[in-house]
Amino acid sequence: MxxxxxxxxxxxxxxxxxxxxxxxxxxxxxxxxxxxxxxxxxxxxxxxxxxxxxxxxxxxxxxxxxxxxxxxxxxxxxxxxxxxxxxxxxxxxxxxxxxxxxxxxxxxxxxxxxxxxxxxxxxxxxxxxxxxxxxxxxxxxxxxxxxxxxxxxxxxxxxxRREIVELDRLSMGDKARSWFGLQTDRPTLLVFGGSQGARSINEAALAAAPALRAAGVQVLHVVGAKNTVEHEPPPGDPQYVLLSYLDRMDVAYAAADVALCRGGALTCAELTAVGLPAAYVPLPHGNGEQRMNAERVTAGGGGMLVDDAELSSDWIIDHVLPLLHDPERVAVMSEAASALGTxxxxxxxxxxxxxxxx
Known part of the structure; x- marks a missing residue:
């Protein structure tokens, strides 16, 4: 055939x-x-x-x-x-x-x-x-x-991909964080904008970097192959790891507690399959499908939603940072996300x- x-x-x-x-x-x-x-x-x-x-x-x-x-x-x-x-x-x-x-x-x-x-x-x-x-x-x-x-x-x-659907985030978490040079015992935020990246997400996350670090949060940030950043966070602890592109998103999912990302169909499908809670920032143009994708997940309790125009470093500090310091809430949202995945x-x-x- x-x-x-x-x-x-x-x-x-x-x-x-x-x-x-x-x-x-x-x-x-x-x-x-x-x-x-x-x-x-x-x-x-x-x-x-x-x-x-x-x-x-x-x-x-x-x-x-x-x-x-x-x-x-x-x-x-x-x-x-x-x-x-x-x-x-x-x-x-x-x-x-x-x-x-x-x-x-x-x-x-x-x-x-x-x-x-x-x-x-x-x-x-x-x-x-x-x-x-x-x-x-x-x-x-x-x-x-x-x-x-x-x-x-x-x-x-x-x-x-099988690497995604067969991923055991809990058992792989420590190894995945070490693979990126991250500490195994710190809350971890994964930031990415899909295969093309997302400028607004990149700028908001980088602006929030000092506050995230001060709160003990480490960040794995995939900026996208077509994007560049003007000011990278200086070396320090907790780590803020910047990558232009990443083929092994399964390892990134295993390393993270929460994601900050777009609401593309593939992104929503992968995050629900692995049970990773996320703050979704739907693409502000197109025919609105990214918002619909994300709303299905957030309505089921597997994430939160913010308009691209409303996303800022302050929003991340006010909404994502408290979530990262609430393991019980993260666990509940993870189970809710998993229930929606195929x-x-x-x-x-x-x-x-x-x-x-x-």
């Missing part, structure tokens, strides 16, 4: 696709897996690093409004559809599984042209344009969010794909 996976741009599209690929291989080592992506996305680094074949096709961003750019779409889209169809022909694909992003639209159209089964996975409560199109071309639609606004969809959760979506989706092809 040969499966082609289409999903690119951010880790939120790529990581679930990689988790599905791993699950397919676990169920049937003979399954052939090929990714299609674009040169502008993180897939160019993440996919080859996990040992999978990646074919690049032209990116075709679709404008959300009637603009002059819309006039250039048909020709560029046709070229991208032809490029994906060539990949499908070359690998003799049996099925196309799409996760959204720029590459998904031409992939769905190419699979439809070739008469291949199409499977769509949408991680967000509000699907993007590509997956709205894909859902019209197939009956095999699965979601990572309950009651997602996509017709005839089945909720299964978001496929996650850990088997990768295997569930892999079995669905195999059944659909057969």
């Amino acid at each position: 040969r499966v082609v996976l289409a999903g690119g741009g951010t880790a939120g599209h790529i990581e679930p696709a990689l988790a599905l690929a791993d699950a397919l291989r676990r169920l049937d080592a003979g399954v052939g897996v090929t990714f299609v992506g674009t040169e502008r996305g993180l897939e160019t680094r993440l996919v080859p690093a996990r040992g999978y074949e990646l074919d690049l096709v032209p990116a075709v961003p679709l404008p959300r409004a009637l603009t002059p750019q819309l006039l250039t779409v048909p020709g560029r889209l046709a070229g991208a559809v032809n490029a994906v169809a060539a990949v499908l022909d070359r690998v003799r694909a049996d099925v196309l599984v799409g996760f959204g992003g720029y590459v998904a639209t031409p992939a769905y159209l190419a699979a439809k042209r070739r008469g291949l089964p199409i499977v769509v996975h949408e991680a967000n409560p509000r699907p993007g344009l590509a997956n709205r199109l894909g859902a019209k071309l197939t009956d095999h639609v699965f979601t990572g969010f309950p009651d997602a606004a996509i017709p005839r969809a089945e909720f299964i959760g978001t496929p996650l 850990k088997d979506a990768d295997i569930t989706l892999a079995r669905k794909v195999l059944e659909i092809v057969r």
